[in-house]
Amino acid sequence: MNLRIGHGWDSHAFQAGVPLRIGGIAIDHPEGLAGHSDGDVLLHALTDALLGAVAAGDIGTFFPPGDARWKNADSTIFLNLALEEIQHAGYRIVNLDATLVLAKPKITPIAGEIRERLADLLNMDTKAISIKAKTPEGLGLDHVAQAHATVLLEKVEDPEEMKSMSAVIENQRHLEDVVRNLLAEVHGTLPQRQTVKVKVFDTEDIT
Numbered sequence: 001m002n003l004r005i006g007h008g009w010d011s012h013a014f015q016a017g018v019p020l021r022i023g024g025i026a027i028d029h030p031e032g033l034a035g036h037s038d039g040d041v042l043l044h045a046l047t048d049a050l051l052g053a054v055a056a057g058d059i060g061t062f063f064p065p066g067d068a069r070w071k072n073a074d075s076t077i078f079l080n081l082a083l084e085e086i087q088h089a090g091y092r093i094v095n096l097d098a099t100l101v102l103a104k105p106k107i108t109p110i111a112g113e114i115r116e117r118l119a120d121l122l123n124m125d126t127k128a129i130s131i132k133a134k135t136p137e138g139l140g141l142d143h144v145a146q147a148h149a150t151v152l153l154e155k156v157e158d159p160e161e162m163k164s165m166s167a168v169i170e171n172q173r174h175l176e177d178v179v180r181n182l183l184a185e186v187h188g189t190l191p192q193r194q195t196v197k198v199k200v201f202d203t204e205d206i207t
């Protein structure tokens with residue numbers, strides 16, 4: 001069997017007055033995660049894990065830090081690009097295991113909702129998606145959220161399956177266009193899909 005493994009890690013500081021998004025869902029909490037995009041620490045770690053598994057660089061390779069086009073961007077855009085990259089390389093996701101490290105809010109009560117959201121975004125069974133959480137004991141990082149994500153990929157041998165993956169990505173692209181248009185309304189510019197790849201691996205992540 002042709003397998004690949006990928007690991008991603010990310011961290012963001014909490015900031016008052018910012019909406020909190022983790023794993024593609026909105027979470028009711030007094031503080032959100034500071035970032036150039038929506039600060040979704042879990043989707044960023046997952047994006048890096050997927051890109052890493054096919055050695056396609058990292059999130060900053062495609063979305064350079066500070067690029068005005070990705071200000072407040074929905075991080076599902078980054079995830080969707082990573083899905084396109086693994087599909088291009090001929091792989092599908094077997095399973096995903098992630099650990100969030102944060103003092104608050106409690107993740108256990110919403111882990112099921114995050115798993116369902118990720119299952120939708122990745123077109124996977126929720127049973128193949130694991131979301132765990134720990135508090136940052138002894139790290140002195142109570143005002144930071146960290147995420148670790150590990151993915152296992154396998155080579156797709158059946159061309160029909162590859163076609164159905166493309167259909168999912170097309171669906172996501174529609175969503176992405178909706179987000180782009182919303183951003184354009186707010187910022188007055190229409191961001192273009194990133195096509196130029198710059199190989200940068202030591203990324204300063206402010207996405």
Ligand SMILES: [Zn+2]
Nearest residue numbers: 010041044207
């Ligand atoms: Zn990030």
